[in-house]
Amino acid sequence: MTTDRLSHSGMRVTEVEEFLKNPPAGFSVEVLCSGYRVHSDPESSLVLIEDFDSCRGKIAFAQSLGRKVKMQNLWEYSSMRKSLVSKWIYLHATACEENPPVAMQKEGNEARVLKQFVVCIDGNNPFIKWQMERGLDWTISSVAGESYSVDIDLTEPLESWAAINIYMINDKLLQVKPVWRDASFTLKYHSDALFDFPHWFGFSKRKFNLRLK
Numbered sequence: 001m002t003t004d005r006l007s008h009s010g011m012r013v014t015e016v017e018e019f020l021k022n023p024p025a026g027f028s029v030e031v032l033c034s035g036y037r038v039h040s041d042p043e044s045s046l047v048l049i050e051d052f053d054s055c056r057g058k059i060a061f062a063q064s065l066g067r068k069v070k071m072q073n074l075w076e077y078s079s080m081r082k083s084l085v086s087k088w089i090y091l092h093a094t095a096c097e098e099n100p101p102v103a104m105q106k107e108g109n110e111a112r113v114l115k116q117f118v119v120c121i122d123g124n125n126p127f128i129k130w131q132m133e134r135g136l137d138w139t140i141s142s143v144a145g146e147s148y149s150v151d152i153d154l155t156e157p158l159e160s161w162a163a164i165n166i167y168m169i170n171d172k173l174l175q176v177k178p179v180w181r182d183a184s185f186t187l188k189y190h191s192d193a194l195f196d197f198p199h200w201f202g203f204s205k206r207k208f209n210l211r212l213k
Contacts, residue, residue, distance in 0.1 A: 010212060
């Protein structure tokens with residue numbers, strides 16, 4: 001059993017069904033024959049959600065940049081960085097069963113989905129803003145002007161939130177600890193360097209974790 005909408009120090013987590021039923025300020029939901037299209041205000045929110053399937057059909061966020069954002073020049077990077085530290089950031093994350101049934105493992109199926117959530121991070125929260133700026137500065141200084149990709153991961157705060165706020169059971173009525181899928185987003189910057197060998201060989205991939213107080 002879960003509570004639909006819960007907050008935790010700069011982060012809000014809402015079940016997808018509740019989000020569609022009662023969208024937050026700045027969002028509206030359009031009902032389609034195949035599912036839902038969600039509209040948002042890009043001036044106040046940064047949506048980084050890919051289209052996904054749910055028990056209520058296909059969900060598409062019209063103003064979303066996607067979970068992997070590509071930047072081609074300094075202006076695009078500066079604009080994205082400003083958005084990350086000033087707006088509400090919206091992601092889609094899925095809680096899955098940690099140890100799927102043996103039958104599913106043999107069939108090669110993915111871990112069973114327990115619940116889907118829309119995760120909202122306050123980029124203007126002082127602690128989150130500090131982490132974001134520090135992580136981006138570290139990424140840039142470590143790649144020395146090359147192309148790079150950096151994953152910003154929210155698994156740790158979601159695990160902490162879940163341990164306190166939700167109780168999940170599987171189809172055998174046993175309590176399970178969820179593992180989180182897609183609890184991150186990626187920034188990809190492509191420089192115009194002629195010989196960008198580190199990027200070509202995969203040496204310019206970076207990652208940092210966001211934490212909550």
